[in-house]
Amino acid sequence: MKKILIILDGIVAKKLMRRIVESNTTENNYDVVYMNDAIVPDQKPSNFTFYKFDPTSESKLAMVLDKDIHVQALIALNSKDEMLNVIKNIKARKNTLHISILDYWGIEIEDPYINIYKGIEVLANGMVERLPNIPVMAQNIGLKQGEIMEIKIPFGSSYAYRYIGSIEQNEWKIFGLYRGERLINIKPSLILKPNDTILVIGKPTVLMQVYNAIGKSQGQFPMPFGHHLYFYLDMYIQTKQRIMDVVKEVKYLNQMFKNTKMIIRITRPTTVGILDYIKESFKDDDSVLIRIDYHYIDMRRHLKNDMKKYDIGMVILTNEMFRVKEYAREIKTLKVPIFKLGEELTGSIKKTTVIVNDINSYEQISPVIFDVASQLKTKTKIFDMDPIGEETDKTTLLNHFENLAKIFNQKVEIISNDENPIRELKKQSNTLQILPLKDEMFKQRFSWKFLYTNPDLISFDMKKYSQLLIPVIEE
Template structure:
């Protein structure tokens, strides 16, 4: 059990004394020196001993110092001269005693055993942190450099409606979450929601980057899944014309998205001429890294290895790759977005489309819809179609999309009818469909397509247009 010396007087003494008593765990013994009875707590714990005298008296202070071996002293007084006098008296008898002092006067002391807490700075920081869009950092914990931060998830953030397990946390980590003033247990499947308050720990410089990313409402994708785009090209299953078209689309996506790098992984190369065409297409582009696989290692191992080496935020593949559902099932486990390149590749996308199915998963992907649309500079269409006429009321979800469109300053068109959504989808041109990534998409289907009524599964099997699949937590 440690012995702590506390010397208090002045305007903060009563509040400080109450805080110490409230934090008491009975693991310490306290010697409290005071001059005014007003600071005394109503309840005096048994591990507190109180002494009433002037702490500037060297002889009286020596009596307390010599009585026990104190491991630390805490001093808060009302006068600069009193503070310096008390420290001088302590140092005369216990030169290596660790002292924490509250300073309002700009005291400068070069002593490794003295920690000075600047009262004016603490007050200023506390007031500033109450302002909007100002990061709140723990001032006196750990290295005292701001490695613990409090961040509020704003409405429209790219981190809203993301489950924690899908957020890349490199050199930082979410360790606590408050929702509706209640502490929520952290787990990978927990979904962040607007107005959630998260506590994060990590390098101060990294935390500031995270704070800025969470606070922004657009231009972040593929964050928070990762920074880089990853294009997996199996040349053996593509003809020459298809590869040429796909490379044009990759150049377009690399230009439009706010990624750091585009990693192109080529496997099973066919001809030297096609390889040269690919390399020449990206010649002089430092943002593109081309990696070769001459040994047919396989999609599963290549993806796992490359995911470990690179901060990948989105995987891009042609729709031909999804014929082998056993091989591509690994993609679901990566928990990052998948961009499936359709047969119609125009080198530019004119509109993004969402066909609403279930409320839960489409609420989760909603921020990504508008983030992607803002980067691709497209208009967004929401199809709310119910040909059967028995779906749940989606009014709240549609209002949610409309509010997000205003935040992202995006054009939104909502089409509500009883028409067949897939038939309407097939009429679209230069389109990117955004939909949730679900486990059932990678299962084998019956050859009788009319048995399926889930528009997500039917749309996933279409080949005409490109699709962006966003990971979600399925209920």
């Protein structure tokens, strides 16, 4: 749950408090600071905690701020001086806290973390909308059933840092995006960012599901890529023992990820005995669908048909398949995350590992990292290492990781030094490495490994650990 701080006083406070209570979905916890008892509702929801004191008191406000990690603050007060004083006190302790204020006095603050709602302008706009020949709000357009919706992308959403082309849009569609004060043209390669506002159209019931999914920070993966998991197994290139090991791992993944279904596509079956073993392993699991190809239809046809038919959000493959040219050619075209099964399979992943390389791609995959960690119940280790002295400043990215960890309520350990990151990776055990999926990974490389310094490429070539490869837009 997200913790929200609300500070209220003045003529609109009671109405605003009632509106917040009426809109309560129990998905948030609220700390409410007030001075006038008239503001407090008769029925206090269990997820609201009320504090009566003067919010301009720095020491008293600090008590509430230090008690919990708030993701946002909403402030409506009776005077400009009180408002500025409270903002100053909050910024002194929580400089990156997102704050929304109701302003009737013309407050001018240049701060990316403060949203100012001009009270007089809001009232004027509401009255103007009632005049003839004036554009109205979306709820009065079309069938007037809510088929057009405006949704803000919150920090930590699984939809943040996703490019639009990778988002499954079934019975709904993104048709507009506002970033700051500017309308952005929609294209598949456009990346959604926190605080973007998207305009969507579709069935009202579907849009409510999309709204809820975008607003949640945990337990969404493999969304927004798709809903279900897909395991493609070529039995001909695997040993019997290897098949038995990966089946156990796939069973574990199916239990941990909050997908609806797991589709197992078996091609080039070898023995009846091993087929029976696979069927027996999932016989009591209604969420698993096993499909067997006895005619060896090529991978492209299977993927084309199954991806669309089953709404696939993540494809699971053995690392042996990446060494087969015809498979590698098809794998690189996938637009969904790929779980590459390594040689070390324990049936229980203890930690997730990230070796930070370029800022752009790792910012894109950051929400997935912590969503996956929350579902696997693992601690995340982030290696920020620079053994060759490139001196790229990753401070902003590392702060971004720490903020996301707080939102997902996850433990994160950031290790920064000039050691060799691959050497550190090899020391890990029971780990899942998460890294961006890049075209360069599939290009032929020299056999002399010492010629390469890119940790993404070196990691990708390793066979020991399982890896989760997340598609990104490469600049």
